[in-house]
Amino acid sequence: MRLLVIGGTVFLGRHIVDAALAAGHDVTLANRGKTNADLFPSVTRLTIDRDNDLSALEVGEWDAVIDTCGYIPGHVRPLAELLADRVGHYTFVSSVSVYTDVSKPGVDEDSPVGALDDESVTEVTGETYGPLKVLCERAVQSVFKDGFSIVRPGLIVGPWDPSDRFTYWPRRFDMGGDAIVPNWKDMPVQLADVRDLAEWMVRAAEAKTGGVFNGCGPATPWTFEEMVNACVAAAGDNAATPVWVDEEFLLEHHVAPWGELPVWLPSMSEHAGMLSVSVDRAVAAGLTFRSIDDVVGATLAWDRTQRDRELQGPLDAEKEAKVLAAWRGR
Numbered sequence: 001m002r003l004l005v006i007g008g009t010v011f012l013g014r015h016i017v018d019a020a021l022a023a024g025h026d027v028t029l030a031n032r033g034k035t036n037a038d039l040f041p042s043v044t045r046l047t048i049d050r051d052n053d054l055s056a057l058e059v060g061e062w063d064a065v066i067d068t069c070g071y072i073p074g075h076v077r078p079l080a081e082l083l084a085d086r087v088g089h090y091t092f093v094s095s096v097s098v099y100t101d102v103s104k105p106g107v108d109e110d111s112p113v114g115a116l117d118d119e120s121v122t123e124v125t126g127e128t129y130g131p132l133k134v135l136c137e138r139a140v141q142s143v144f145k146d147g148f149s150i151v152r153p154g155l156i157v158g159p160w161d162p163s164d165r166f167t168y169w170p171r172r173f174d175m176g177g178d179a180i181v182p183n184w185k186d187m188p189v190q191l192a193d194v195r196d197l198a199e200w201m202v203r204a205a206e207a208k209t210g211g212v213f214n215g216c217g218p219a220t221p222w223t224f225e226e227m228v229n230a231c232v233a234a235a236g237d238n239a240a241t242p243v244w245v246d247e248e249f250l251l252e253h254h255v256a257p258w259g260e261l262p263v264w265l266p267s268m269s270e271h272a273g274m275l276s277v278s279v280d281r282a283v284a285a286g287l288t289f290r291s292i293d294d295v296v297g298a299t300l301a302w303d304r305t306q307r308d309r310e311l312q313g314p315l316d317a318e319k320e321a322k323v324l325a326a327w328r329g330r
Contacts, residue, residue, distance in 0.1 A: 011156070019201075067091065092149070149213065156191075174240075181228055213282040
């Protein structure tokens with residue numbers, strides 16, 4: 001398969017390229033050439049700028065394209081239209097953030113999605129991110145008709161994750177001591193292992209699998225406690241001891257869910273079901289899932305090579321110690 005990857009050098013994109021090359025496909029990268037430019041020296045590279053220069057893509061034919069980095073329809077539609085007659089299948093990476101109500105488990109691909117009052121908006125914020133992704137999806141659908149796949153991942157995790165939205169936990173338990181953990185042990189947790197997602201997307205592109213899919217997993221979510229136990233096991237003999245602290249106490253002490261304590265979505269929040277969506281369609285289309293031990297172990301093994309990199313956002317040691325002291329002295 002001749003595969004065009006838009007992006008391809010950051011996290012999901014680089015894993016897609018790895019998976020495609022491992023499967024023997026002919027890969028072309030199209031991006032600005034500014035991030036991780038030394039990756040994949042053997043593949044064909046085209047320099048584009050979605051703001052003002054797609055000329056490098058005016059010639060060439062591919063069996064499939066995977067677009068990993070479209071956030072506004074003004075970037076997605078022109079690219080789709082440019083490639084429409086020269087690409088057999090278009091995969092667009094969207095997000096479960098398109099859904100308007102993720103307060104409860106079981107959201108599926110037919111659930112209501114967000115909309116913007118002003119569709120000319122181009123600024124990506126917490127409020128516009130999901131609705132803009134909806135408009136991007138519709139742009140692809142309108143151009144490629146039946147020859148498209150929309151993938152809506154939730155929390156993507158694994159090696160080379162620049163967001164630190166999950167890496168905090170394997171690292172924190174690897175550091176030892178006492179670690180604050182929100183006391184919602186049964187919180188459903190879906191972690192889309194980037195390797196599972198990338199390998200499946202390449203297979204689906206090769207097969208020209210069409211439709212809209214929640215790219216999350218596993219089908220039966222793990223629990224927060226299972227995730228924590230996997231982190232403890234991966235860290236080994238010197239693993240931190242989890243200290244289960246009531247959610248209300250953490251909120252009262254201004255510990256930020258998702259930001260300072262990644263993955264945690266409080267049980268009373270409007271986002272409580274975001275990590276327990278339906279993945280039946282994706283499973284039927286061939287998506288498979290590694291074990292939680294594999295997910296955590298691979299993330300930790302990679303992170304141990306990155307310890308000179310300070311994590312972005314998670315709870316710092318000083319604040320954690322203060323909150324722990326307050327919890328024990330309550």
